[in-house]
Amino acid sequence: MDLQELYTKRKGEELFALYDDGDFDAGLFAAKLVFNDAYKAPIPEGMKKKEAKDKLKKDAEDCIVTGAEKGHLASLIEAADMHFSTRVTPGPFGSTVVFANYKQAKTWYLSLLDRDDIDAELRCLSNFRVGLLTKLIGGKDNTDWQEVIKYWQAAQESAVKGSELAISALAMHYFENKDYEAAVPLLESIYLEAPYTALTLALCYKNGLGVEINIDKSKELDDFWAEKIGKAK
Known part of the structure; x- marks a missing residue:
């Protein structure tokens, strides 16, 4: 057999x-x-x-x-x-x-x-997870954020399925650190693929974080998220 x-x-x-x-x-x-x-x-x-x-x-x-x-x-x-x-x-x-x-x-x-025989999607996933694991191991006070960002950016640049995880993670990192000018372009690029990020982007437009205040755009993003949640149910 x-x-x-x-x-x-x-x-x-x-x-x-x-x-x-x-x-x-x-x-x-x-x-x-x-x-x-x-x-x-x-x-x-x-x-x-x-x-x-x-x-x-x-x-x-x-x-x-x-x-x-x-x-x-x-x-x-x-x-x-x-x-x-x-x-x-x-x-x-x-x-x-x-x-x-x-x-x-x-x-x-x-x-x-370190291997040359893995495909682009596995390389992307590996880069994303090395960054995430670095964050998890370091915890709140000891994370080497330069290392985290290096691996997430490598995953982002691969432009294959799975890279949206790295892009959204980078966007949320910049948002949480009030680097809204870095966060907004990433959120704009990813919210259609990662709908949960639409809520964060809506907050940016509602409060003028990295962009001019645009209440209509904020509502549009909130409605987009609500529609996605409704379909998921």
């Missing part, structure tokens, strides 16, 4: 065995079975059920991390994302398999940016 078939048939034991032989693609499939709570490993003799479950979670994470450390691209992408957003088994009572680790996630995304 090929790897996809082993995954579909939930052959976790066989996939883990292939991973042990150096097949990182198999390791990725094995880990995803665990993330989806689709594989129940045999409980080793002398080990309690919870211990065995915790070991399986750790084995799944190790599959991804080892593959990433060895330069396996798919594992590197998964390592970055799982440490950014966690992995929780599906269902109302899902359990956490991998906890978020922002410092580790940043390391993985920086590793992705």
Whole structure:
């Protein structure tokens, strides 16, 4: 059976065995079975059920991390994302398999940016998330905003799907720091793709922040947002 078939048939034991032989693609499939709570490993003799479950979670994470450390691209992408957003088994009572680790996630995304074989959208996402992770790690008082802005601007300049995240983040940063002349052009460029930014732009027109007061334009933007919310419902 090929790897996809082993995954579909939930052959976790066989996939883990292939991973042990150096097949990182198999390791990725094995880990995803665990993330989806689709594989129940045999409980080793002398080990309690919870211990065995915790070991399986750790084995799944190790599959991804080892593959990433060895330069396996798919594992590197998964390592970055799982440490950014966690992995929780599906269902109302899902359990956490991998906890978020922002410092580790940043390391993985920086590793992705060092590669020449990633596409423009992944490069954009990696730049955006490195900037965001720098902000999250630094917190309110210790964020290196020059670093954050450098990576967000790199994502902005990529002009691919996902760059709107960086543009809106930059716009809100400038707005919150009262640099309205920098914020308004970014908000103008992005509010159609990121409608939530229309409210901020409406405030700028209502109060003359970086632009001349224009109540009609402010109302137009508020109505645009209300229409988008209505359609979403």
